[in-house]
Amino acid sequence: MDKDIRKIRKSIEQRKKSRGRAPDSTKKQLLSLSPEPEERHGYYPVYTGSGELEGKGSPAARIAVKGILSVMLFFGTALVWQVDSDALQKPKEWTNQALTDEFPFARANMWYKQAFGRPLSLSPNPVAEVDQSQSMALPVNGNITETFDANGTGIMIEPGETSNVSTIKEGVVIFAGNDKETNKTVTVQHADGSVSSYGNLSSIDVHLYQFISASQAVGSFTPSSESEMVYFSIEKNDDYIDPVQVIQVDELP
Structure with missing residues (x-):
């Protein structure tokens, strides 16, 4: 009888241990999985070979984007002058004034x-x-x-x-x-x-x-x-x- 009681108590203690709180290391791992504020707002870190973190958009990429936008603006202006349309008459006048008037x-x-x-x-x-x-x-x-x-x-x-x-x-x-x-x-x-x-x-x-x-x-x-x-x-x-x-x-x- 006493042996049965002891077995029951041991099984209860084991179940309590198995349901206990996770160790600190496990807790840290779970916390590390939560997104940082930058990540929640669309900024994701980039890991470089040197071990440092850098944001998306390197200087070379930003220069490339500016260059593409400049080319688009140039060809857009050229297109305005080439197309003979009444709807583009006002943009032509504005472009001509911007290019000829002295600041x-x-x-x-x-x-x-x-x-x-x-x-x-x-x-x-x-x-x-x-x-x-x-x-x-x-x-x-x-x-x-x-x-x-x-x-x-x-x-x-x-x-x-x-x-x-x-x-x-x-x-x-x-x-x-x-x-x-x-x-x-x-x-x-x-x-x-x-x-x-x-x-x-x-x-x-x-x-x-x-x-x-x-x-x-x-x-x-x-x-x-x-x-x-x-x-x-x-x-x-x-x-x-x-x-x-x-x-x-x-x-x-």
Whole structure:
């Protein structure tokens, strides 16, 4: 009788042990199978040969994707221009404007100054602050020998001696080089959307996309047998403006 009772008790103890909690090692294994937060949100680690973990999308893969997107954009733009459809007329106009219009650097520079209290400078020499309330003057001292009515686009100024040619107000240089009509020429874009040009220069002292202040020299002029006059013009909204109408001129021919 006692033997039977002991056997029953042993079998009960064995069943209790078999139903007990899992060892710590088993628990750790079960916990390790649960997904990490990154995995739950779609990020899966990649195991490299060095034993380190890296996210999906290597630098080479990202560059390849950008290259494919750029090619698709290029061919998409080409397709827009090749297909003759009324539905694509608006995209054509937008593309043409984006490719031909000059970026408003001067206006962006003015916004930067208002937002951060100092001018935007892309060169090691910052633009000097000047009093913009001063009235504009001709870019070079001299006599106006050819008026706007006679020239059609600007005026011609005869300095009579070697002189610096200065911009009428602050802006950004959008052209600095040889023009087929006015030879060495500097064109400056201003914050109000206007553009001023200074031609027939003997030398150019500024570079493309340089921010310049009002009355800053853009070049110099030395009279010669080839040229005795400086060309000066103002353009706004694709129309030329008579500089004499916007600049105080003491003397007219």
